[in-house]
Amino acid sequence: MKADPAVQKRLLDLAEVDAELNRATHRRRTLPELAEIVTAETELRTRKDAVVAVETTLADLDRDAKRLDSEIDQVRAREERDRTLLNSADAKRSVDLQHELETLARRRGILEDESLELMERREAVEMDVQHARAQDGLAQEKLADAQRRRDEAFADLETIEARSGDRRKTVLAGLPTDLVTLYERIRSKGGTGAALLKARRCGACRLELDRIAMSKLKEAARDEVARCEECGAILVRTAESGL
Known part of the structure:
Protein backbone atom coordinates (compact mmCIF):
# COMPACT_ATOMS: atom_id res chain seq x y z
CA MET A 1 0.00 0.00 0.00
CA HIS A 26 -9.75 3.15 30.90
CA ARG A 27 -10.23 5.93 33.42
CA ARG A 28 -14.01 5.59 33.18
CA ARG A 29 -13.70 1.89 34.11
CA THR A 30 -11.12 2.36 36.84
CA LEU A 31 -12.20 5.54 38.60
CA PRO A 32 -11.32 5.15 42.31
CA GLU A 33 -14.73 6.63 43.09
CA LEU A 34 -16.38 3.51 41.65
CA ALA A 35 -14.71 1.30 44.25
CA GLU A 36 -15.46 3.91 46.92
CA ILE A 37 -19.14 3.81 45.99
CA VAL A 38 -19.28 0.02 46.26
CA THR A 39 -17.63 0.19 49.69
CA ALA A 40 -19.85 3.07 50.79
CA GLU A 41 -23.00 1.25 49.65
CA THR A 42 -21.97 -1.83 51.61
CA GLU A 43 -21.28 0.28 54.68
CA LEU A 44 -24.58 2.10 54.30
CA ARG A 45 -26.50 -1.19 54.16
CA THR A 46 -24.68 -2.30 57.31
CA ARG A 47 -25.50 0.97 59.06
CA LYS A 48 -29.15 0.78 58.06
CA ASP A 49 -29.36 -2.80 59.33
CA ALA A 50 -27.88 -1.60 62.61
CA VAL A 51 -30.51 1.14 62.85
CA VAL A 52 -33.30 -1.35 62.19
CA ALA A 53 -31.89 -3.72 64.82
CA VAL A 54 -31.67 -1.13 67.62
CA GLU A 55 -34.99 0.45 66.67
CA THR A 56 -36.58 -3.00 66.86
CA THR A 57 -35.04 -3.52 70.30
CA LEU A 58 -36.36 -0.13 71.40
CA ALA A 59 -39.83 -0.97 70.09
CA ASP A 60 -39.74 -4.28 72.00
CA LEU A 61 -38.79 -2.45 75.20
CA ASP A 62 -41.58 0.07 74.68
CA ARG A 63 -44.04 -2.79 74.24
CA ASP A 64 -42.76 -4.45 77.44
CA ALA A 65 -43.00 -1.12 79.24
CA LYS A 66 -46.63 -0.72 78.24
CA ARG A 67 -47.37 -4.26 79.39
CA LEU A 68 -45.74 -3.63 82.76
CA ASP A 69 -47.58 -0.32 83.15
CA SER A 70 -50.83 -2.10 82.39
CA GLU A 71 -50.10 -4.84 84.95
CA ILE A 72 -49.13 -2.26 87.58
CA ASP A 73 -52.36 -0.35 86.93
CA GLN A 74 -54.34 -3.58 87.29
CA VAL A 75 -52.63 -4.39 90.61
CA ARG A 76 -53.27 -0.88 91.90
CA ALA A 77 -56.89 -1.07 90.84
CA ARG A 78 -57.19 -4.38 92.67
CA GLU A 79 -55.57 -2.86 95.77
CA GLU A 80 -57.97 0.07 95.63
CA ARG A 81 -60.92 -2.29 95.37
CA ASP A 82 -59.71 -4.42 98.31
CA ARG A 83 -59.20 -1.34 100.48
CA THR A 84 -62.74 -0.25 99.72
CA LEU A 85 -64.06 -3.72 100.58
CA LEU A 86 -61.96 -3.77 103.74
CA ASN A 87 -63.92 -0.88 105.22
CA SER A 88 -67.14 -2.89 105.26
CA ALA A 89 -65.86 -6.48 105.64
CA ASP A 90 -66.33 -8.73 108.65
CA ALA A 91 -63.38 -10.05 110.66
CA LYS A 92 -62.77 -13.19 108.58
CA ARG A 93 -63.12 -11.34 105.28
CA SER A 94 -60.84 -8.60 106.62
CA VAL A 95 -58.08 -11.11 107.24
CA ASP A 96 -58.39 -12.47 103.70
CA LEU A 97 -58.41 -8.99 102.20
CA GLN A 98 -55.43 -7.91 104.28
CA HIS A 99 -53.49 -10.97 103.12
CA GLU A 100 -54.42 -10.26 99.52
CA LEU A 101 -53.33 -6.62 99.89
CA GLU A 102 -49.93 -7.74 101.12
CA THR A 103 -49.62 -10.12 98.18
CA LEU A 104 -50.63 -7.38 95.76
CA ALA A 105 -48.13 -4.96 97.31
CA ARG A 106 -45.31 -7.47 96.83
CA ARG A 107 -46.43 -8.09 93.27
CA ARG A 108 -46.58 -4.35 92.56
CA GLY A 109 -43.12 -3.91 94.03
CA ILE A 110 -41.71 -6.60 91.72
CA LEU A 111 -43.41 -5.06 88.70
CA GLU A 112 -42.20 -1.56 89.59
CA ASP A 113 -38.64 -2.85 89.97
CA GLU A 114 -38.91 -4.51 86.56
CA SER A 115 -40.30 -1.30 85.12
CA LEU A 116 -37.40 0.72 86.57
CA GLU A 117 -34.86 -1.73 85.21
CA LEU A 118 -36.57 -1.66 81.83
CA MET A 119 -36.47 2.16 81.80
CA GLU A 120 -32.74 2.07 82.42
CA ARG A 121 -32.26 -0.43 79.60
CA ARG A 122 -34.42 1.74 77.36
CA GLU A 123 -32.26 4.79 78.02
CA ALA A 124 -29.17 2.84 77.00
CA VAL A 125 -30.85 1.48 73.86
CA GLU A 126 -32.14 4.94 72.97
CA MET A 127 -28.55 6.16 73.03
CA ASP A 128 -27.65 3.25 70.76
CA VAL A 129 -30.43 4.31 68.39
CA GLN A 130 -29.12 7.87 68.25
CA HIS A 131 -25.59 6.62 67.62
CA ALA A 132 -26.76 4.20 64.91
CA ARG A 133 -28.75 6.94 63.18
CA ALA A 134 -25.75 9.28 63.31
CA GLN A 135 -23.54 6.60 61.77
CA ASP A 136 -26.18 5.98 59.11
CA GLY A 137 -26.19 9.70 58.32
CA LEU A 138 -22.42 9.75 57.99
CA ALA A 139 -22.53 6.72 55.70
CA GLN A 140 -25.12 8.45 53.51
CA GLU A 141 -22.94 11.56 53.31
CA LYS A 142 -19.90 9.46 52.42
CA LEU A 143 -21.81 7.71 49.63
CA ALA A 144 -23.23 10.98 48.32
CA ASP A 145 -19.74 12.52 48.27
CA ALA A 146 -18.29 9.59 46.31
CA GLN A 147 -21.21 9.72 43.86
CA ARG A 148 -20.76 13.47 43.40
CA ARG A 149 -17.06 13.06 42.66
CA ARG A 150 -17.82 10.18 40.27
CA ASP A 151 -20.37 12.30 38.40
CA GLU A 152 -17.90 15.19 38.15
CA ALA A 153 -15.25 12.85 36.79
CA PHE A 154 -17.71 11.38 34.29
CA ALA A 155 -18.66 14.88 33.17
CA ASP A 156 -14.98 15.71 32.58
CA LEU A 157 -14.53 12.48 30.64
CA GLU A 158 -17.59 13.20 28.52
CA THR A 159 -16.06 16.56 27.62
CA ILE A 160 -12.76 14.92 26.70
CA GLU A 161 -14.50 12.19 24.68
CA ALA A 162 -16.68 14.70 22.82
CA ARG A 163 -13.70 16.93 22.00
CA SER A 164 -11.55 13.98 20.93
CA GLY A 165 -14.41 12.51 18.92
CA ASP A 166 -14.80 15.74 16.95
CA ARG A 167 -11.06 15.93 16.38
CA ARG A 168 -11.02 12.32 15.20
CA LYS A 169 -13.70 13.04 12.60
CA THR A 170 -11.67 15.97 11.32
CA VAL A 171 -8.48 13.88 11.02
CA LEU A 172 -10.32 10.98 9.34
CA ALA A 173 -11.80 13.33 6.74
CA GLY A 174 -8.33 13.99 5.31
CA LEU A 175 -7.19 10.36 5.11
Missing part, protein backbone atom coordinates in the same frame (compact mmCIF):
# COMPACT_ATOMS: atom_id res chain seq x y z
CA LYS A 2 1.19 3.48 -0.80
CA ALA A 3 0.29 6.86 0.68
CA ASP A 4 1.89 10.27 0.59
CA PRO A 5 4.35 10.68 3.51
CA ALA A 6 2.48 13.80 4.66
CA VAL A 7 -0.75 11.78 4.71
CA GLN A 8 0.95 8.98 6.64
CA LYS A 9 2.17 11.52 9.16
CA ARG A 10 -1.42 12.51 9.82
CA LEU A 11 -1.93 8.98 11.14
CA LEU A 12 0.06 10.10 14.17
CA ASP A 13 -2.64 12.66 14.92
CA LEU A 14 -5.25 9.93 14.62
CA ALA A 15 -3.24 7.61 16.89
CA GLU A 16 -2.86 10.42 19.43
CA VAL A 17 -6.61 11.01 19.46
CA ASP A 18 -7.31 7.29 19.83
CA ALA A 19 -4.78 7.05 22.67
CA GLU A 20 -6.60 9.86 24.46
CA LEU A 21 -9.93 8.13 23.92
CA ASN A 22 -8.46 4.86 25.22
CA ARG A 23 -7.18 6.64 28.32
CA ALA A 24 -10.60 8.15 28.90
CA THR A 25 -12.25 4.73 28.53
CA PRO A 176 -7.70 7.85 2.28
CA THR A 177 -10.15 5.06 2.96
CA ASP A 178 -7.75 2.18 2.35
CA LEU A 179 -5.19 3.63 4.78
CA VAL A 180 -7.85 4.12 7.44
CA THR A 181 -9.12 0.57 6.89
CA LEU A 182 -5.62 -0.83 7.49
CA TYR A 183 -5.16 1.37 10.54
CA GLU A 184 -8.49 0.28 12.05
CA ARG A 185 -7.79 -3.39 11.33
CA ILE A 186 -4.51 -3.18 13.23
CA ARG A 187 -6.13 -1.28 16.08
CA SER A 188 -9.02 -3.77 16.33
CA LYS A 189 -6.54 -6.45 17.35
CA GLY A 190 -5.69 -4.50 20.46
CA GLY A 191 -2.62 -2.76 19.13
CA THR A 192 -1.66 0.77 18.18
CA GLY A 193 -2.69 1.59 14.61
CA ALA A 194 0.22 3.81 13.79
CA ALA A 195 3.36 5.07 15.52
CA LEU A 196 6.40 7.19 14.86
CA LEU A 197 9.67 5.43 14.07
CA LYS A 198 12.12 7.42 16.15
CA ALA A 199 15.81 6.68 16.55
CA ARG A 200 15.31 3.15 15.15
CA ARG A 201 12.64 2.45 17.80
CA CYS A 202 8.92 1.70 17.17
CA GLY A 203 6.74 4.15 19.06
CA ALA A 204 4.04 1.49 19.55
CA CYS A 205 5.88 -1.52 20.99
CA ARG A 206 8.98 0.49 22.02
CA LEU A 207 11.28 -2.12 20.51
CA GLU A 208 14.38 -1.14 18.54
CA LEU A 209 14.40 -2.39 14.98
CA ASP A 210 17.32 -4.60 13.96
CA ARG A 211 19.68 -3.81 11.11
CA ILE A 212 17.82 -5.94 8.58
CA ALA A 213 14.51 -4.22 9.30
CA MET A 214 16.14 -0.80 9.18
CA SER A 215 17.81 -1.70 5.90
CA LYS A 216 14.45 -2.65 4.38
CA LEU A 217 12.95 0.63 5.49
CA LYS A 218 15.83 2.59 3.98
CA GLU A 219 15.28 0.85 0.66
CA ALA A 220 11.49 1.29 0.74
CA ALA A 221 9.96 4.18 -1.16
CA ARG A 222 8.95 7.15 0.98
CA ASP A 223 5.30 6.66 0.04
CA GLU A 224 5.35 2.94 0.92
CA VAL A 225 3.26 2.18 4.01
CA ALA A 226 5.69 0.40 6.33
CA ARG A 227 4.82 -1.70 9.33
CA CYS A 228 6.61 -2.86 12.46
CA GLU A 229 7.53 -6.52 12.19
CA GLU A 230 7.01 -6.96 15.95
CA CYS A 231 3.62 -5.34 16.67
CA GLY A 232 2.23 -4.70 13.21
CA ALA A 233 1.74 -0.94 13.69
CA ILE A 234 2.12 1.36 10.71
CA LEU A 235 5.53 2.99 11.04
CA VAL A 236 5.55 6.67 10.15
CA ARG A 237 9.01 7.66 8.97
CA THR A 238 10.41 11.15 9.52
CA ALA A 239 13.80 12.76 9.86
CA GLU A 240 13.80 11.45 13.45
CA SER A 241 13.61 7.83 12.38
CA GLY A 242 17.35 7.26 12.12
CA LEU A 243 17.25 6.02 8.55
Whole structure:
Protein backbone atom coordinates (compact mmCIF):
# COMPACT_ATOMS: atom_id res chain seq x y z
CA MET A 1 0.00 0.00 0.00
CA LYS A 2 1.19 3.48 -0.80
CA ALA A 3 0.29 6.86 0.68
CA ASP A 4 1.89 10.27 0.59
CA PRO A 5 4.35 10.68 3.51
CA ALA A 6 2.48 13.80 4.66
CA VAL A 7 -0.75 11.78 4.71
CA GLN A 8 0.95 8.98 6.64
CA LYS A 9 2.17 11.52 9.16
CA ARG A 10 -1.42 12.51 9.82
CA LEU A 11 -1.93 8.98 11.14
CA LEU A 12 0.06 10.10 14.17
CA ASP A 13 -2.64 12.66 14.92
CA LEU A 14 -5.25 9.93 14.62
CA ALA A 15 -3.24 7.61 16.89
CA GLU A 16 -2.86 10.42 19.43
CA VAL A 17 -6.61 11.01 19.46
CA ASP A 18 -7.31 7.29 19.83
CA ALA A 19 -4.78 7.05 22.67
CA GLU A 20 -6.60 9.86 24.46
CA LEU A 21 -9.93 8.13 23.92
CA ASN A 22 -8.46 4.86 25.22
CA ARG A 23 -7.18 6.64 28.32
CA ALA A 24 -10.60 8.15 28.90
CA THR A 25 -12.25 4.73 28.53
CA HIS A 26 -9.75 3.15 30.90
CA ARG A 27 -10.23 5.93 33.42
CA ARG A 28 -14.01 5.59 33.18
CA ARG A 29 -13.70 1.89 34.11
CA THR A 30 -11.12 2.36 36.84
CA LEU A 31 -12.20 5.54 38.60
CA PRO A 32 -11.32 5.15 42.31
CA GLU A 33 -14.73 6.63 43.09
CA LEU A 34 -16.38 3.51 41.65
CA ALA A 35 -14.71 1.30 44.25
CA GLU A 36 -15.46 3.91 46.92
CA ILE A 37 -19.14 3.81 45.99
CA VAL A 38 -19.28 0.02 46.26
CA THR A 39 -17.63 0.19 49.69
CA ALA A 40 -19.85 3.07 50.79
CA GLU A 41 -23.00 1.25 49.65
CA THR A 42 -21.97 -1.83 51.61
CA GLU A 43 -21.28 0.28 54.68
CA LEU A 44 -24.58 2.10 54.30
CA ARG A 45 -26.50 -1.19 54.16
CA THR A 46 -24.68 -2.30 57.31
CA ARG A 47 -25.50 0.97 59.06
CA LYS A 48 -29.15 0.78 58.06
CA ASP A 49 -29.36 -2.80 59.33
CA ALA A 50 -27.88 -1.60 62.61
CA VAL A 51 -30.51 1.14 62.85
CA VAL A 52 -33.30 -1.35 62.19
CA ALA A 53 -31.89 -3.72 64.82
CA VAL A 54 -31.67 -1.13 67.62
CA GLU A 55 -34.99 0.45 66.67
CA THR A 56 -36.58 -3.00 66.86
CA THR A 57 -35.04 -3.52 70.30
CA LEU A 58 -36.36 -0.13 71.40
CA ALA A 59 -39.83 -0.97 70.09
CA ASP A 60 -39.74 -4.28 72.00
CA LEU A 61 -38.79 -2.45 75.20
CA ASP A 62 -41.58 0.07 74.68
CA ARG A 63 -44.04 -2.79 74.24
CA ASP A 64 -42.76 -4.45 77.44
CA ALA A 65 -43.00 -1.12 79.24
CA LYS A 66 -46.63 -0.72 78.24
CA ARG A 67 -47.37 -4.26 79.39
CA LEU A 68 -45.74 -3.63 82.76
CA ASP A 69 -47.58 -0.32 83.15
CA SER A 70 -50.83 -2.10 82.39
CA GLU A 71 -50.10 -4.84 84.95
CA ILE A 72 -49.13 -2.26 87.58
CA ASP A 73 -52.36 -0.35 86.93
CA GLN A 74 -54.34 -3.58 87.29
CA VAL A 75 -52.63 -4.39 90.61
CA ARG A 76 -53.27 -0.88 91.90
CA ALA A 77 -56.89 -1.07 90.84
CA ARG A 78 -57.19 -4.38 92.67
CA GLU A 79 -55.57 -2.86 95.77
CA GLU A 80 -57.97 0.07 95.63
CA ARG A 81 -60.92 -2.29 95.37
CA ASP A 82 -59.71 -4.42 98.31
CA ARG A 83 -59.20 -1.34 100.48
CA THR A 84 -62.74 -0.25 99.72
CA LEU A 85 -64.06 -3.72 100.58
CA LEU A 86 -61.96 -3.77 103.74
CA ASN A 87 -63.92 -0.88 105.22
CA SER A 88 -67.14 -2.89 105.26
CA ALA A 89 -65.86 -6.48 105.64
CA ASP A 90 -66.33 -8.73 108.65
CA ALA A 91 -63.38 -10.05 110.66
CA LYS A 92 -62.77 -13.19 108.58
CA ARG A 93 -63.12 -11.34 105.28
CA SER A 94 -60.84 -8.60 106.62
CA VAL A 95 -58.08 -11.11 107.24
CA ASP A 96 -58.39 -12.47 103.70
CA LEU A 97 -58.41 -8.99 102.20
CA GLN A 98 -55.43 -7.91 104.28
CA HIS A 99 -53.49 -10.97 103.12
CA GLU A 100 -54.42 -10.26 99.52
CA LEU A 101 -53.33 -6.62 99.89
CA GLU A 102 -49.93 -7.74 101.12
CA THR A 103 -49.62 -10.12 98.18
CA LEU A 104 -50.63 -7.38 95.76
CA ALA A 105 -48.13 -4.96 97.31
CA ARG A 106 -45.31 -7.47 96.83
CA ARG A 107 -46.43 -8.09 93.27
CA ARG A 108 -46.58 -4.35 92.56
CA GLY A 109 -43.12 -3.91 94.03
CA ILE A 110 -41.71 -6.60 91.72
CA LEU A 111 -43.41 -5.06 88.70
CA GLU A 112 -42.20 -1.56 89.59
CA ASP A 113 -38.64 -2.85 89.97
CA GLU A 114 -38.91 -4.51 86.56
CA SER A 115 -40.30 -1.30 85.12
CA LEU A 116 -37.40 0.72 86.57
CA GLU A 117 -34.86 -1.73 85.21
CA LEU A 118 -36.57 -1.66 81.83
CA MET A 119 -36.47 2.16 81.80
CA GLU A 120 -32.74 2.07 82.42
CA ARG A 121 -32.26 -0.43 79.60
CA ARG A 122 -34.42 1.74 77.36
CA GLU A 123 -32.26 4.79 78.02
CA ALA A 124 -29.17 2.84 77.00
CA VAL A 125 -30.85 1.48 73.86
CA GLU A 126 -32.14 4.94 72.97
CA MET A 127 -28.55 6.16 73.03
CA ASP A 128 -27.65 3.25 70.76
CA VAL A 129 -30.43 4.31 68.39
CA GLN A 130 -29.12 7.87 68.25
CA HIS A 131 -25.59 6.62 67.62
CA ALA A 132 -26.76 4.20 64.91
CA ARG A 133 -28.75 6.94 63.18
CA ALA A 134 -25.75 9.28 63.31
CA GLN A 135 -23.54 6.60 61.77
CA ASP A 136 -26.18 5.98 59.11
CA GLY A 137 -26.19 9.70 58.32
CA LEU A 138 -22.42 9.75 57.99
CA ALA A 139 -22.53 6.72 55.70
CA GLN A 140 -25.12 8.45 53.51
CA GLU A 141 -22.94 11.56 53.31
CA LYS A 142 -19.90 9.46 52.42
CA LEU A 143 -21.81 7.71 49.63
CA ALA A 144 -23.23 10.98 48.32
CA ASP A 145 -19.74 12.52 48.27
CA ALA A 146 -18.29 9.59 46.31
CA GLN A 147 -21.21 9.72 43.86
CA ARG A 148 -20.76 13.47 43.40
CA ARG A 149 -17.06 13.06 42.66
CA ARG A 150 -17.82 10.18 40.27
CA ASP A 151 -20.37 12.30 38.40
CA GLU A 152 -17.90 15.19 38.15
CA ALA A 153 -15.25 12.85 36.79
CA PHE A 154 -17.71 11.38 34.29
CA ALA A 155 -18.66 14.88 33.17
CA ASP A 156 -14.98 15.71 32.58
CA LEU A 157 -14.53 12.48 30.64
CA GLU A 158 -17.59 13.20 28.52
CA THR A 159 -16.06 16.56 27.62
CA ILE A 160 -12.76 14.92 26.70
CA GLU A 161 -14.50 12.19 24.68
CA ALA A 162 -16.68 14.70 22.82
CA ARG A 163 -13.70 16.93 22.00
CA SER A 164 -11.55 13.98 20.93
CA GLY A 165 -14.41 12.51 18.92
CA ASP A 166 -14.80 15.74 16.95
CA ARG A 167 -11.06 15.93 16.38
CA ARG A 168 -11.02 12.32 15.20
CA LYS A 169 -13.70 13.04 12.60
CA THR A 170 -11.67 15.97 11.32
CA VAL A 171 -8.48 13.88 11.02
CA LEU A 172 -10.32 10.98 9.34
CA ALA A 173 -11.80 13.33 6.74
CA GLY A 174 -8.33 13.99 5.31
CA LEU A 175 -7.19 10.36 5.11
CA PRO A 176 -7.70 7.85 2.28
CA THR A 177 -10.15 5.06 2.96
CA ASP A 178 -7.75 2.18 2.35
CA LEU A 179 -5.19 3.63 4.78
CA VAL A 180 -7.85 4.12 7.44
CA THR A 181 -9.12 0.57 6.89
CA LEU A 182 -5.62 -0.83 7.49
CA TYR A 183 -5.16 1.37 10.54
CA GLU A 184 -8.49 0.28 12.05
CA ARG A 185 -7.79 -3.39 11.33
CA ILE A 186 -4.51 -3.18 13.23
CA ARG A 187 -6.13 -1.28 16.08
CA SER A 188 -9.02 -3.77 16.33
CA LYS A 189 -6.54 -6.45 17.35
CA GLY A 190 -5.69 -4.50 20.46
CA GLY A 191 -2.62 -2.76 19.13
CA THR A 192 -1.66 0.77 18.18
CA GLY A 193 -2.69 1.59 14.61
CA ALA A 194 0.22 3.81 13.79
CA ALA A 195 3.36 5.07 15.52
CA LEU A 196 6.40 7.19 14.86
CA LEU A 197 9.67 5.43 14.07
CA LYS A 198 12.12 7.42 16.15
CA ALA A 199 15.81 6.68 16.55
CA ARG A 200 15.31 3.15 15.15
CA ARG A 201 12.64 2.45 17.80
CA CYS A 202 8.92 1.70 17.17
CA GLY A 203 6.74 4.15 19.06
CA ALA A 204 4.04 1.49 19.55
CA CYS A 205 5.88 -1.52 20.99
CA ARG A 206 8.98 0.49 22.02
CA LEU A 207 11.28 -2.12 20.51
CA GLU A 208 14.38 -1.14 18.54
CA LEU A 209 14.40 -2.39 14.98
CA ASP A 210 17.32 -4.60 13.96
CA ARG A 211 19.68 -3.81 11.11
CA ILE A 212 17.82 -5.94 8.58
CA ALA A 213 14.51 -4.22 9.30
CA MET A 214 16.14 -0.80 9.18
CA SER A 215 17.81 -1.70 5.90
CA LYS A 216 14.45 -2.65 4.38
CA LEU A 217 12.95 0.63 5.49
CA LYS A 218 15.83 2.59 3.98
CA GLU A 219 15.28 0.85 0.66
CA ALA A 220 11.49 1.29 0.74
CA ALA A 221 9.96 4.18 -1.16
CA ARG A 222 8.95 7.15 0.98
CA ASP A 223 5.30 6.66 0.04
CA GLU A 224 5.35 2.94 0.92
CA VAL A 225 3.26 2.18 4.01
CA ALA A 226 5.69 0.40 6.33
CA ARG A 227 4.82 -1.70 9.33
CA CYS A 228 6.61 -2.86 12.46
CA GLU A 229 7.53 -6.52 12.19
CA GLU A 230 7.01 -6.96 15.95
CA CYS A 231 3.62 -5.34 16.67
CA GLY A 232 2.23 -4.70 13.21
CA ALA A 233 1.74 -0.94 13.69
CA ILE A 234 2.12 1.36 10.71
CA LEU A 235 5.53 2.99 11.04
CA VAL A 236 5.55 6.67 10.15
CA ARG A 237 9.01 7.66 8.97
CA THR A 238 10.41 11.15 9.52
CA ALA A 239 13.80 12.76 9.86
CA GLU A 240 13.80 11.45 13.45
CA SER A 241 13.61 7.83 12.38
CA GLY A 242 17.35 7.26 12.12
CA LEU A 243 17.25 6.02 8.55
